[in-house]
Amino acid sequence: MEHLTDEAAMDLAVAAALEGVRGANPLVGAVLTAPDGQLLAVGRHRGAGTLHAEADALAAWAALRETDPQAAAVDPAACTLHVTLEPCDHTGRTGPCTGAVRAAGIGRLVYAVADPTGTSGGGAQTLRAAGLDVSGPTGHAGSLALTDRWRRARATGRPFVTAHLAQSLDGCAAAADGTSQWITSPASRAHAHAVRGRVDAIVVGTGTVLADDPRLTARDDDGSLASVQPVPVVMGHRRIPAGAALRGHPALAAGEEPLHLRSHDPAEVLAAIAAHPGPWPHGRGGCEHLLIEGGPTVLAAWIAADLVDELHVYTAPTFLGAGLPAVSGLAVDTLAHAVRWTPDSAEGGPVRPLGPDTWTHLRPATAAGKE
Structure with a gap:
């Protein structure tokens, strides 16, 4: 199994995000890793109305746990979710990503870029208040390039x-x-x-x-x-x-x-x-x-x-x-x-x-x- 550093996990999240299309919604990727850095799941946002990258990765992990006893034994509180953009904290076509992360019991979050969209942002503070170990924004270069023009348009x-x-x-x-x-x-x-x-x-x-x-x-x-x-x-x-x-x-x-x-x-x-x-x-x-x-x-x-x-x-x-x-x-x-x-x-x-x-x-x- 692949074992990833935080930087390598974020690189993989960017690669996943690039499978999407540019537009009104930002390209976002997410990678879930075990305590030793083992890759557990990869997610991305596929467009308006679909699961956000965080929820997509968590859904993939949930499906894996149903068939893989080794994955089912991993404690979610010891896992890290790496996301290219700060998780949203609002309900739109889908629920807030902060809710999905908390419901999954994830213990640590690393995000690369702060969300600039007002009520759509703020997820990092919500997760910190809920007791998660949150690191970010890390300024990961690939994540910055991924959303630079989208963030400029929003700003x-x-x-x-x-x-x-x-x-x-x-x-x-x-x-x-x-x-x-x-x-x-x-x-x-x-x-x-x-x-x-x-x-x-x-x-x-x-x-x-x-x-x-x-x-x-x-x-x-x-x-x-x-x-x-x-x-x-x-x-x-x-x-x-x-x-x-x-x-x-x-x-x-x-x-x-x-x-x-x-x-x-x-x-x-x-x-x-x-x-x-x-x-x-x-x-x-x-x-x-x-x-x-x-x-x-x-x-x-x-x-x-x-x-x-x-x-x-x-x-x-x-x-x-x-x-x-x-x-x-x-x-x-x-x-x-x-x-x-x-x-x-x-x-x-x-x-x-x-x-x-x-x-x-x-x-x-x-x-x-x-x-």
Whole structure:
């Protein structure tokens, strides 16, 4: 059996957390060890409404104890639960993690990063008051990098921002005549629709509305409308045509106008979305996850403002020559001013095939590993 130090256990918890997807909920992993450091269970958070990482690890251990006499003999009061993020102390879609830890009789907790989300945090103090030996925040580097952009979004009261980019091998989003459907394969589009299905809103510019007339819906693999639909948001000053496809978006009530924010400033748009009452599709208090789908100048503006927390890039094995660039307008005049990104291992990344295409998962390099 594997015997782990606290540091090694936290490394394993980070690896487990990275099996999840980024978004409104943080990536969290948990590892339970015996008094001698023997690995007992690993858990992770799989998304909104599912068990949190702590409860997932404890459930795995409970199942193991039913079939393994050696595991059943381990005293939980002598065990350590290692968690990448401070356990929550509130009831949402699931019960508080502090309650699950106490109910399991765990005697020691080590957590890497403090939870910044107000009523969702505070779990460490509750567990200390209940008599547990609690260590943290330890500042574990991998755990800090795991949630750096999510914590930044929470600290500034804004949604977590994902961006989407479909392009050719030579970086074009459309051919020279403007045709763009479809550069990427059905597999890439299915993945993109899955991402749409987990966000609260999608932002496009008026230029995209006029040129492509997008529906901005989320669809299942069979092409039918997904049960949860993001709210369409348009930024820019030009009018949305009366016959625009997104006017019939399933997230809008009959006769309801799409949310049109007459600004080219991403910070202004983000503030307006954050203040908007909704309703948002995932039933939270506000918009907590936003998807930017372009076009090229809109995407460049959000990247330049350092407001993109993760980037999905779908690259088709195609050259378009004198096509239209996928990103246009970044003020980069020398290599030293390049906007750099780093591979993101979450969601099976950072690079994997989607049909004939390549999917690359990235996050801002300037934020990686920083507090």
